Amino acid sequence: MxxxxxxxxxxxxxxxxxxxxxxxxxxxxxxxxxxxxxxxxxxxxxxxxxxxxxxxxxxxxxxxxxxxxxxxxxxxxxxxxxxxxxxxxxxxxxxxxxxxxxxxxxxxxxxLSRKGAAERLADFVRLAADCLGQRDGRFELPLTRQQIADFTGLTLETVSRTFAQWEREAVLTRLAGRTYQMSEALAA
Amino acid sequence: MxxxxxxxxxxxxxxxxxxxxxxxxxxxxxxxxxxxxxxxxxxxxxxxxxxxxxxxxxxxxxxxxxxxxxxxxxxxxxxxxxxxxxxxxxxxxxxxxxxxxxxxxxxxxxxLSRKGAAERLADFVRLAADCLGQRDGRFELPLTRQQIADFTGLTLETVSRTFAQWEREAVLTRLAGRTYQMSEALAA
DNA sequence: CGCAGGATTGATATTACTCAACCGTGGTGG
DNA sequence: CCACCACGGTTGAGTAATATCAATCCTGCG
CATH class of the missing domain: 2.60.120.10 (Jelly Rolls)
Known part of the structure; x- marks a missing residue:
């Protein structure tokens, strides 16, 4: 080139x-x-x-x-x-x-056409991980909640709540700062 | 070519x-x-x-x-x-x-990211009219309600209800079969 | 004329949005 | 070095909207 x-x-x-x-x-x-x-x-x-x-x-x-x-x-x-x-x-x-x-x-x-918020965000996480680069399900997410909301067509509150629930269920873990680790369940 | x-x-x-x-x-x-x-x-x-x-x-x-x-x-x-x-x-x-x-x-x-069903369908109608060809806001819509639902991420019932309401309000008129006439309000 | 697929309409349940208060943290200036 | 501030994030209660379930109605076609 x-x-x-x-x-x-x-x-x-x-x-x-x-x-x-x-x-x-x-x-x-x-x-x-x-x-x-x-x-x-x-x-x-x-x-x-x-x-x-x-x-x-x-x-x-x-x-x-x-x-x-x-x-x-x-x-x-x-x-x-x-x-x-x-x-x-x-x-x-x-x-x-x-x-x-x-x-x-x-x-x-x-x-965007998925009905539930959880499904939408799961898709988003996989998509973001693919775009931004991941290794073994570990990836960085340099987006604000508002940007994620604008991506997924949800409100920032719903994004926050869903992420919080995932952390409680250990489906998604925040390692440090904006680095996350997704579980097998999400990676699917 | x-x-x-x-x-x-x-x-x-x-x-x-x-x-x-x-x-x-x-x-x-x-x-x-x-x-x-x-x-x-x-x-x-x-x-x-x-x-x-x-x-x-x-x-x-x-x-x-x-x-x-x-x-x-x-x-x-x-x-x-x-x-x-x-x-x-x-x-x-x-x-x-x-x-x-x-x-x-x-x-x-x-x-798809628009929140309300009416807004989504209004966008869809404009988009469909542009794709499928329109003249003076008159256009054909050779799609089933289910296909429209699959396009807009809504259910076919919601599509049906919204269209029905628009016909009542004369925002959208069914001329014959699948030919519709959209009002100024929608064309915007 | 009758049938089948699509469309409409109604009642109800679920879900995410809205509004609002509060928390945490990183950055800045005293 | 510490205190404060501002911004992003979290959490809660109530509401509005659409999905769901279900029955019925058209309409085009054989």
């Missing part, structure tokens, strides 16, 4: 905002990013989480329609879409990225 | 099923299609609606992970992904298709 300028972002920094011109495609090299949209009614809808290797949007010509914020310190490189599409390899890479993203959105979608 | 064999499907026919090999990409030439996944718990999650011009999946090498069923009689042409990626125009077309699909999934996602 062609050399590309690398930018660093601090935790909580905005990587790009809705309304900005697309152009070069931002690829996340390290760190974790949250993608969200601001709704007309003021609500914040989390669209996706991104981990190392993910492209953060696919707008070559148009205007980006969502926000990207660093959950952890991040490195981002920008690639010209033209360069990518020019080579067979680049085009294939781009297509694979979009296909993966689409699959992830569908997983998110399926999660 | 290269010539491609065209297949016809009757209403309710399965165009492809999850588990089939991807390969040539199916493009819908006419008609309407519903894309859905079967969940482990037996539930059916509607992922998307597709109208003329849409590609029904993007699996070139792997295995398709969802089902496509004809809502109306359909014509489908299959295009070799290799041929598309080989030309700049083809690759650009493919990318635009995927970007559009992604945007649609995100709209769906946003809809």
């Amino acid at each position: 062609a050399a590309a300028p690398v930018r660093h972002y601090a935790k909580r920094a905005t990587i790009f905002a809705a309304g900005e011109q697309g152009g070069a495609l931002p690829k996340l090299l390290s760190g974790a990013v949250i993608l969200y949209a601001l709704l007309d009614d003021g609500r914040r809808q989390v669209l996706d989480l991104a981990g190392p290797g993910d492209l953060l949007h696919f707008e070559t010509d148009g205007v980006v329609d969502h926000y990207a914020e660093a959950l952890t310190p991040c490195e981002v490189a920008r690639f010209e879409a033209g360069d990518l599409l020019a080579t067979g390899d680049g085009a294939a890479f781009l297509m694979e990225q979009m296909r993966d993203r689409l699959a992830l959105e569908r997983r998110h979608l399926t999660m | 290269a010539a491609a064999p065209v297949r016809h499907y009757a209403k309710r026919a399965t165009i492809f099923a999850a588990g089939e090999q991807g390969g040539a990409l199916p493009k819908l030439l006419s008609g309407a299609v519903i894309l859905y996944a079967l969940l482990d718990d037996g539930r059916r999650q509607v992922l998307d609606l597709a109208g003329p011009g849409d590609l029904l999946h993007f699996e070139t090498d792997g295995v398709v992970d969802h089902y496509a069923e004809a809502l109306t009689p359909c014509e489908v042409a299959r295009f070799e992904a290799g041929d598309l990626l080989a030309t700049g125009d083809g690759a650009a077309f493919l990318m635009e298709q995927m970007r559009d699909r992604l945007a649609l999934e995100r709209r769906h996602l946003t809809m």
Whole structure:
């Protein structure tokens, strides 16, 4: 892949905002990013989480329609879409990225359609663990309760209560800070 | 675009099923299609609606992970992904298709995160009207209540009740069969 | 004309939302 | 170094909404 300028972002920094011109495609090299949209009614809808290797949007010509914020310190490189599409390899890479993203959105979608709060959050935990990287069911969750609520379509109180119950039942254990260990039951 | 064999499907026919090999990409030439996944718990999650011009999946090498069923009689042409990626125009077309699909999934996602049933269904009606084609707020809805429920994450009873209330309030009018007219209020 | 699948409607139970108070912790300034 | 403050998180009580269960009604089609 062609050399590309690398930018660093601090935790909580905005990587790009809705309304900005697309152009070069931002690829996340390290760190974790949250993608969200601001709704007309003021609500914040989390669209996706991104981990190392993910492209953060696919707008070559148009205007980006969502926000990207660093959950952890991040490195981002920008690639010209033209360069990518020019080579067979680049085009294939781009297509694979979009296909993966689409699959992830569908997983998110399926999660949102689950009726119960517990089921929804279980799906979310698995999804987040996959996105943000896990080892043996141990993973970091650099999201606030509100962000989790905006991801799952629940309220922060319901998120809090469900997590509390899981800790009581030892389905989920907080090891330290924001690092959690999920049990076999959840990993399924 | 290269010539491609065209297949016809009757209403309710399965165009492809999850588990089939991807390969040539199916493009819908006419008609309407519903894309859905079967969940482990037996539930059916509607992922998307597709109208003329849409590609029904993007699996070139792997295995398709969802089902496509004809809502109306359909014509489908299959295009070799290799041929598309080989030309700049083809690759650009493919990318635009995927970007559009992604945007649609995100709209769906946003809809699912709305709390109230009425808001969700209002979003759905607008989305369906856009996908399936509308003129002056008049559109066809070739979906059963159950399919609408599977799309919106509600129960078919709630869908039925909400539609009934809208008809009482003249927010939505059934002109004939499955043709509806939405009022200004909904179109917003 | 009769049948079958979808749709409607009603009564009730369950669930998550809302409102509100309180707790803990990390960070900052005296 | 400690005290305080602010923000995120927790917990509780009551309410509103939708899911559930169940009976009945259409409607298109054979």
